[in-house]
Amino acid sequence: MNDKNETGKNETGKNEDDMSEAKGGSADGPVHIVGAGLAGSECAYQLARRGVPVVLYEMRPQKSTPAHSTAGFAELVCSNSLRSDDPFHAAGLLKREMEAFGSLIIGSARHASVPAGGALAVDRDLFSERVTGLLENQEGIEIRRQEVTDLPEGDVVLATGPLTSDAMSQVLQGLLGDEYLYFYDAIAPIVDAESLDMDILFAASRYGKGDGDDYLNSPMDKEQYLAFHQALVEAETAPIKDFEKKLFFEGCLPIEELARRGVDTPRFGPMKPVGLETPDGRRPYAVTQLRQENLAKSHYNLVGFQSRLKWGEQKRVLRMLPGLENAEFVRMGQIHRNTFINAPVHLDSRYRLKVAPQVRLAGQITGVEGYLESAATGLAIALYLSSERQSRAIPDLPRTSALGALARHLTESTAKHFQPANINYGLFEPIPGRIPKRQRREKMADRAHTDLMAWMDAHGFDLEKDPRPTLTTDATEGATAEPAGAAS
Numbered sequence: 001m002n003d004k005n006e007t008g009k010n011e012t013g014k015n016e017d018d019m020s021e022a023k024g025g026s027a028d029g030p031v032h033i034v035g036a037g038l039a040g041s042e043c044a045y046q047l048a049r050r051g052v053p054v055v056l057y058e059m060r061p062q063k064s065t066p067a068h069s070t071a072g073f074a075e076l077v078c079s080n081s082l083r084s085d086d087p088f089h090a091a092g093l094l095k096r097e098m099e100a101f102g103s104l105i106i107g108s109a110r111h112a113s114v115p116a117g118g119a120l121a122v123d124r125d126l127f128s129e130r131v132t133g134l135l136e137n138q139e140g141i142e143i144r145r146q147e148v149t150d151l152p153e154g155d156v157v158l159a160t161g162p163l164t165s166d167a168m169s170q171v172l173q174g175l176l177g178d179e180y181l182y183f184y185d186a187i188a189p190i191v192d193a194e195s196l197d198m199d200i201l202f203a204a205s206r207y208g209k210g211d212g213d214d215y216l217n218s219p220m221d222k223e224q225y226l227a228f229h230q231a232l233v234e235a236e237t238a239p240i241k242d243f244e245k246k247l248f249f250e251g252c253l254p255i256e257e258l259a260r261r262g263v264d265t266p267r268f269g270p271m272k273p274v275g276l277e278t279p280d281g282r283r284p285y286a287v288t289q290l291r292q293e294n295l296a297k298s299h300y301n302l303v304g305f306q307s308r309l310k311w312g313e314q315k316r317v318l319r320m321l322p323g324l325e326n327a328e329f330v331r332m333g334q335i336h337r338n339t340f341i342n343a344p345v346h347l348d349s350r351y352r353l354k355v356a357p358q359v360r361l362a363g364q365i366t367g368v369e370g371y372l373e374s375a376a377t378g379l380a381i382a383l384y385l386s387s388e389r390q391s392r393a394i395p396d397l398p399r400t401s402a403l404g405a406l407a408r409h410l411t412e413s414t415a416k417h418f419q420p421a422n423i424n425y426g427l428f429e430p431i432p433g434r435i436p437k438r439q440r441r442e443k444m445a446d447r448a449h450t451d452l453m454a455w456m457d458a459h460g461f462d463l464e465k466d467p468r469p470t471l472t473t474d475a476t477e478g479a480t481a482e483p484a485g486a487a488s
């Protein structure tokens with residue numbers, strides 16, 4: 001697919017100063033994309049389909065990261081969820097915007113989806129296999145399985161993720177100086193289904209969403225909960241290296257860190273009991289939800305239970321959860337480094353490094369957070385880069401759209417307090433006036449669709465799937481499938 005080669009249109013009200021110009025890079029050589037994760041994969045696919053040649057570098061399997069375990073592209077390293085699929089939720093809206101451009105990541109997620117209430121969750125192996133297969137067979141993409149240790153000549157998209165290899169981290173540090181940040185995320189544990197006690201666990205989704213029984217739930221009474229909380233607080237955690245800062249991402253706090261914040265904090269986060277009743281009609285004091293990991297239903301993850309407890313301690317404490325007394329752990333929770341730049345200082349609105357505009361940054365390293373958001377930045381870069389290659393001047397994506405809101409977050413946040421963020425309506429250009437939350441979300445989603453479609457139409461982008469939702473849906477309030485504190 002190639003975009004229409006229209007030029008000179010500017011119907012979105014932007015002045016010519018906002019329009020794209022080919023800056024730096026090479027007008028005809030391939031675009032070098034470093035990293036075939038969520039962002040790099042989407043970017044490569046979108047560029048190649050728009051007629052721009054790509055060299056896609058991936059260092060796995062020769063060299064891996066502390067979190068990846070396969071050689072597949074777009075490997076999901078923790079949760080298997082791409083968050084809410086409700087069209088009025090900001091994450092659902094972003095998915096639909098990406099689908100309007102024929103997103104590889106969202107298309108593959110739908111292909112490999114598993115039941116998860118209102119969320120879009122996937123069988124991670126099937127998902128990665130599909131992304132890898134489509135990229136390997138896509139004309140215009142040359143794949144090189146190697147670590148990149150220096151910036152290639154020409155247009156570069158750096159999509160090396162939160163676990164960017166040391167060599168590339170050093171290159172970035174050299175370019176950007178001290179404005180370079182670290183913090184920690186933690187991986188949620190996965191258990192073997194056969195080791196779970198199904199007489200104690202019950203199948204249900206919060207408020208009966210999705211198929212109504214998409215999660216396994218471990219109910220607790222007050223006494224059990226208080227004992228569990230105590231054990232969490234007292235358990236031993238893995239040490240943090242001195243040279244790295246202890247700084248957690250608020251949306252992905254380890255369960256033991258939540259417990260330390262207060263006896264009820266987990267009960268208002270991942271262990272909240274609202275919307276759930278046991279089969280005999282009781283409302284538990286606290287609930288732990290287990291989400292299906294694969295189509296075979298052989299593995300389940302503990303939603304929101306990312307942890308940096310030592311592994312032996314983790315097993316001991318998590319086996320206190322009713323129904324998990326004999327749980328076999330397929331993967332333990334872990335801590336990990338997360339690398340991202342101070343985007344408001346270093347990036348322009350098209351993801352170009354201000355000090356080296358031929359280098360774009362995509363994915364988590366920009367300071368967006370999450371699989372979905374990372375892929376979205378890769379897609380946006382491909383739209384800009386392909387139009388530059390076709391000498392088509394286009395303005396930035398509308399700030400009122402979810403795609404535009406991500407760039408707004410990266411470029412307009414206060415540099416001093418910059419923190420990664422998942423997509424949420426707080427990042428969008430506000431709607432003036434006092435409007436109830438539900439209506440505000442509907443209005444924002446509606447405005448996003450109107451503005452994005454006008455932008456696509458004005459600048460020659462084919463609409464691959466109409467993203468506009470029906471406003472009569474009741475799927476708005478509380479549509480996030482995971483409680484606060486769950487893995488992003």
Ligand SMILES: Cc1cc2nc3c(=O)[nH]c(=O)nc-3n(C[C@H](O)[C@H](O)[C@H](O)COP(=O)(O)OP(=O)(O)OC[C@H]3O[C@@H](n4cnc5c(N)ncnc54)[C@H](O)[C@@H]3O)c2cc1C
Nearest residue numbers: 035037038039059078079148161165363364370371374488
């Ligand atoms: C442990 C952990 C848990 C996480 N949990 C979640 C979660 O539950 N939900 C969620 O939405 N997000 C989670 N994240 C964030 C997640 O990493 C991002 O959402 C997403 O994977 C980022 O996409 P990306 O394309 O930026 O990076 P990645 O998907 O990590 O892709 C980067 C790729 O670049 C490759 N690479 C790195 N350096 C080089 C080099 N020098 N040369 C060549 N290749 C290189 C890597 O091998 C990798 O394949 C987690 C991250 C980590 C580390």
